[in-house]
Amino acid sequence: MKTALLSLSTLLAGAVVALPAMAQGPTDPQIAAIVVAANQADINNGRLAVRQGHDTQVKAFARQMITDHSAVNAAAVKLVTKLHVTPEANATSKQLTDGGVANVKALTPLRGAAFDKAYIANEVAYHQAVIDAIDKTLIPSAQNAELKALLVQSRPAFVAHLEHAKQIQASLK
Amino acid sequence: MIRIAGAVCSISLLLAAAGGPSPATRPTGSIAIRNFVFEPTTDTVRVGQSVTFRNHDLVPHTATADNRKFDSASIAADSTWRFTARQKGVFTYHCSFHPTMRGTLVVR
Numbered sequence: 001m002k003t004a005l006l007s008l009s010t011l012l013a014g015a016v017v018a019l020p021a022m023a024q025g026p027t028d029p030q031i032a033a034i035v036v037a038a039n040q041a042d043i044n045n046g047r048l049a050v051r052q053g054h055d056t057q058v059k060a061f062a063r064q065m066i067t068d069h070s071a072v073n074a075a076a077v078k079l080v081t082k083l084h085v086t087p088e089a090n091a092t093s094k095q096l097t098d099g100g101v102a103n104v105k106a107l108t109p110l111r112g113a114a115f116d117k118a119y120i121a122n123e124v125a126y127h128q129a130v131i132d133a134i135d136k137t138l139i140p141s142a143q144n145a146e147l148k149a150l151l152v153q154s155r156p157a158f159v160a161h162l163e164h165a166k167q168i169q170a171s172l173k
Numbered sequence: 174m175i176r177i178a179g180a181v182c183s184i185s186l187l188l189a190a191a192g193g194p195s196p197a198t199r200p201t202g203s204i205a206i207r208n209f210v211f212e213p214t215t216d217t218v219r220v221g222q223s224v225t226f227r228n229h230d231l232v233p234h235t236a237t238a239d240n241r242k243f244d245s246a247s248i249a250a251d252s253t254w255r256f257t258a259r260q261k262g263v264f265t266y267h268c269s270f271h272p273t274m275r276g277t278l279v280v281r
Binding site: 071153164 | 230232
């Protein structure tokens with residue numbers, strides 16, 4: 001579990017970052033915060049890519065990331081509101097947020113094909129890391145059945161995004 | 174009583190022979206979009222039949238024929254799009270938003 005959480009944050013931050021030790025998996029409120037932070041990080045990446053992306057398929061992909069991750073976040077917020085669960089910020093969600101900010105900062109100076117390649121490479125890594133975290137940590141740890149079901153229902157989106165990003169990555173070479 | 178039962182039995186047999194509806198049979202022309210997959214991946218309908226796509230996912234999708242003969246535009250989560258299949262043929266289609274999603278509609 002700790003390894004999965006570290007991998008997710010590591011890839012997002014683009015560097016090895018030590019996470020506070022977690023004796024057990026995240027609680028449902030913590031999972032909610034992790035989900036929202038993870039989606040928001042890719043929404044922010046997408047907004048940057050819509051502005052600075054060069055290739056039309058990269059920009060279209062970025063717009064789709066904004067749409068899809070916003071929809072998943074909206075579903076997550078709707079569910080936790082219904083369940084009266086308050087997302088609880090935690091070391092992992094904070095790491096995701098900080099890592100996302102760092103990633104945007106690293107991408108911002110890039111232009112043209114260099115930006116496209118870096119953005120898509122990050123999308124491939126990010127989505128793989130999120131899928132790993134969903135499979136190894138978030139779904140196994142979720143206690144509430146509806147939260148677990150939402151995670152399961154969200155997973156195909158990340159898988160489809162990963163496959164799409166890989167296709168674009170191959171075409172940019 | 175026996176004659177009535179016999180008539181009912183005969184009707185049931187006729188229905189079964191004609192391929193009458195079964196609870197286990199999904200009606201053709203009813204395609205579910207679930208987990209980023211078109212279900213069934215291949216469906217066969219008659220010319221003039223209504224075809225329905227229902228999006229069960231959290232995100233929007235489209236059902237867009239590769240040759241553009243039909244295009245749902247965005248189907249929002251928990252929404253349905255319907256069109257009438259007016260032309261015979263084999264139509265491969267995809268989701269414009271998620272190109273890994275593909276399906277085939279056969280119109281006879």
